[in-house]
Amino acid sequence: MTDIRTAHTSELTAAELFAVRTLLNDAFEGDFTDEDWDHTVGGMHALVREDGELVAHGSLVQRRLLHGGRALRTGYVEGVAVRADRRRRGHASAVMDALERVLREGCYELGALGAADEAVPLYAGRGWKPWRGPSAVLTPTGIERTPEEDGSVFVLPVGTKLDLDGELVCDWRPGDAW
């Protein structure tokens, strides 16, 4: 039996969080760092289980993205992954359905994420738009461009007007800015 659940980090047990971290470590094949984990927690998780075993995950955490002189309340998607032997069955789509519902109903102005190449069709197919303008990060010493991320940042506007060719600046955090 397959079931999907949404829960805040605070509602997950240590064993459930360990299962999420294990899934992410495996799905990203050793390329999932402690900082990536730090980015994944503190918000709402969507968890897909098959017969009680975790097979897919994604989370939505709040960030502030600066655009057009505004600090937009942003639901930022992190830690989307499906167990390797359970891919192409719609599990990532189910995770995104759940996170987008939180995004739309959670008073956010914008959805955003940094897409891995292999996940671009997933997001683009759901109406997420690639950001066309320059990306940047607000560091403790000022705004710095993140040219290596240009093209991989996707947004889902939820009730705010955006200029996709303008600058988009994310808040500061350890590890990958986007």
Ligand SMILES: CC(C)(COP(=O)(O)OP(=O)(O)OC[C@H]1O[C@@H](n2cnc3c(N)ncnc32)[C@H](O)[C@@H]1OP(=O)(O)O)[C@@H](O)C(=O)NCCC(=O)NCCS
């Ligand atoms: C990217 C990733 C999350 C996709 O997960 P997934 O569960 O395979 O995604 P879905 O099944 O929802 O959708 C993927 C494709 O399967 C198709 N699909 C969905 N249900 C299907 C089904 N029942 N049968 C066959 N194909 C199906 C979808 O149409 C989609 O096709 P497309 O890519 O050609 O548009 C997964 O490959 C993964 O975990 N990769 C490693 C980690 C990673 O890169 N994460 C993304 C970080 S941004």
